[in-house]
Amino acid sequence: EAQVTQNPRYLITVTGKKLTVTCSQNMNHEYMSWYRQDPGLGLRQIYYSMNVEVTDKGDVPEGYKVSRKEKRNFPLILESPSPNQTSLYFCASKRAGGHNEQFFGPGTRLTVL
Amino acid sequence: GQQLNQSPQSMFIQEGEDVSMNCTSSSIFNTWLWYKQDPGEGPVLLIALYKAGELTSNGRLTAQFGITRKDSFLNISASIPSDVGIYFCAGRGSQGNLIFGKGTKLSVKP
Numbered sequence: 001e002a003q004v005t006q007n008p009r010y011l012i013t014v015t016g017k018k019l020t021v022t023c024s025q026n027m028n029h030e031y032m033s034w035y036r037q038d039p040g041l042g043l044r045q046i047y048y049s050m051n052v053e054v055t056d057k058g059d060v061p062e063g064y065k066v067s068r069k070e071k072r073n074f075p076l077i078l079e080s081p082s083p084n085q086t087s088l089y090f091c092a093s094k095r096a097g098g099h100n101e102q103f104f105g106p107g108t109r110l111t112v113l
Numbered sequence: 114g115q116q117l118n119q120s121p122q123s124m125f126i127q128e129g130e131d132v133s134m135n136c137t138s139s140s141i142f143n144t145w146l147w148y149k150q151d152p153g154e155g156p157v158l159l160i161a162l163y164k165a166g167e168l169t170s171n172g173r174l175t176a177q178f179g180i181t182r183k184d185s186f187l188n189i190s191a192s193i194p195s196d197v198g199i200y201f202c203a204g205r206g207s208q209g210n211l212i213f214g215k216g217t218k219l220s221v222k223p
Contacts, residue, residue: 004155035213042119042201043156043213058210090155099163101146102211104155 002027004105006091012111013081021076021108023091029103030096032074033058034066036087037107043090049074050096081112115140119202119214126192127222134200134217135186142204145178145185146211150199159200160187194221 004025013019025032033048035058045058049068063085065077074093078085088109092102119136126132136145144163148156160171162178162185169176175188185204189196202214 040215042215043203045210048210092155099161101158101161104148104157106155107153 002103004091004093004103006089006105006108008108009106010109012113014113015082016080019078019081019110021078021089021091021110023074023076023093023105024072025074025091025093025103026072027093027095027103028071029093030071031102032068032091032093033102034064034074034076035090035092036060037090038087046076046089081110083112086110086112115204115206115212117202117204117212117214119217121217122215123218123220125220125222128192128194130192132189132192132196132219133186134202135184136202136204136214137184138204138212139183140204140206141182142206142212143182144205145176146203146205147174147176147185147187148201148203150201150216152198156201189219192219192221194223197221 007022030051034046035043037043044060046064047066049055091105094100094102117136117138147159150156160176165182166180167178173190199216199218201216203211
């Protein structure tokens with residue numbers, strides 16, 4: 001089944017404790033991205049990757065890192081999480097080129113105490 | 114920066130009623146997308162629009178790409194309980210990035 005998977009789905013952590021949220025897709029998509037969703041703000045892009053070893057900042061990249069060493073994986077790294085990073089995070093992927101749209105993962109709900 | 118104004122924020126309707134929601138912007142977009150998000154899940158693409166004036170249907174859903182390229186609407190006809198969820202519009206500008214609206218939360222009373 002074609003899908004985007006994220007792990008973990010739920011995470012409660014404390015300020016300053018490094019964490020990684022993994023994202024994997026099995027559709028051989030070139031493009032992958034991370035969004036955060038907050039009440040009243042909709043979805044905002046954190047980082048995106050056009051292909052392996054190519055990453056770029058989205059609209060809200062501060063406090064986050066990403067890497068794209070393999071085509072299928074695009075982990076989101078929070079080196080020193082803070083409470084304002086408490087949010088619902090979505091990974092998405094799509095094939096490169098026009099008229100190809102993003103498939104979203106199921107989301108990761110992160111709480112930073 | 115580019116922003117989308119999506120309205121209404123929420124709707125409470127009776128099963129069988131038609132629904133209409135829209136997105137407007139001061140910026141021009143080359144693509145308009147409509148997604149639906151069910152509780153506990155990620156957004157799922159409903160309709161994609163790539164041409165100004167385009168009117169596209171997907172079952173009971175109809176969406177249009179405004180002729181000015183600054184707006185789009187989504188209509189749902191004869192709503193059913195499983196239409197409940199949050200609907201998002203998204204526009205893609207010349208830079209290629211997607212801008213999302215804040216969502217319309219739809220509640221349907223059986």
